[in-house]
Amino acid sequence: MINVLIVEDDPMVAEFNRKYMEQVEGFQCIGWASSVEEAKKLLTERAVDLILLDVYMQESNGLDLLSFIRETGVNVDVIVISAASDMNSVKKAMNFGAVDYVIKPFHFNRFLEALTGYREHISIVREHSLLSQEELDRLLYHKSQTKDYARLPKGVTKSTLAMIWNCIRQHEAMLFSTEDIAELAGISRVSMRKYLTFLTEIEVLAMETIYGTIGRPVYQYRILPQAEEIMAVMI
Numbered sequence: 001m002i003n004v005l006i007v008e009d010d011p012m013v014a015e016f017n018r019k020y021m022e023q024v025e026g027f028q029c030i031g032w033a034s035s036v037e038e039a040k041k042l043l044t045e046r047a048v049d050l051i052l053l054d055v056y057m058q059e060s061n062g063l064d065l066l067s068f069i070r071e072t073g074v075n076v077d078v079i080v081i082s083a084a085s086d087m088n089s090v091k092k093a094m095n096f097g098a099v100d101y102v103i104k105p106f107h108f109n110r111f112l113e114a115l116t117g118y119r120e121h122i123s124i125v126r127e128h129s130l131l132s133q134e135e136l137d138r139l140l141y142h143k144s145q146t147k148d149y150a151r152l153p154k155g156v157t158k159s160t161l162a163m164i165w166n167c168i169r170q171h172e173a174m175l176f177s178t179e180d181i182a183e184l185a186g187i188s189r190v191s192m193r194k195y196l197t198f199l200t201e202i203e204v205l206a207m208e209t210i211y212g213t214i215g216r217p218v219y220q221y222r223i224l225p226q227a228e229e230i231m232a233v234m235i
Helices: 011-021 036-045 062-072 087-095 108-127 133-145 158-170 178-185 189-201 227-234
Strands: 002-007 027-033 050-053 077-082 100-103 205-210 218-223
Touching (some): 002 011, 011 027, 011 108, 036 062
Parallel strands (some): 050 077, 077 100
16 A cells, blocks of 8 residues: 655645545555644654645645655655646756646546556556666656546547446456447447447556457457546546
């Protein structure tokens, strides 16, 4: 699990962020600080992997905590979540090593992107002592590879997508074909193929090619671990 400290002076906003965070697999909130000084104290008492940090707080400026972390070498990452959208604040946060910057008010899909991007980042860091170029590129440029989950392509509707997703979840076998879900959903294979292709593109499903002894190969699909998080945004 990734241990998260929320640093936010508004208790309602802090609770809002916590509830959003709990919808993303792999994260747990281990504390809340309403000021920079309180956050510093908690950092000495608890094991924290990630801070969700506000900039504008009544008693302090969140960027001062970022500066403290970098000067003292505290091993913790920071995602800024703030209404501070001026270039000076953003540039300062990046210079101090913030791994992402989310501007309030935000949509859940942007919050999801920040956390899933960080989760991928930390997974690579924890599991590898040496990196390939591809792995390094994923660490450095993960945002350029994220999907705009909320945007549906032409011919794909949210209601039909929701119905198909329910059929997929109800399917008993781990692997399934276009025909399997088309029969459950009661729509044509041509239409179903469009939806399954879209779900594959946004990394809800993975497609596997099954080669038999005769005839054409069969294409089957399986659900990926992050599917529920992505579909929570889509439908």
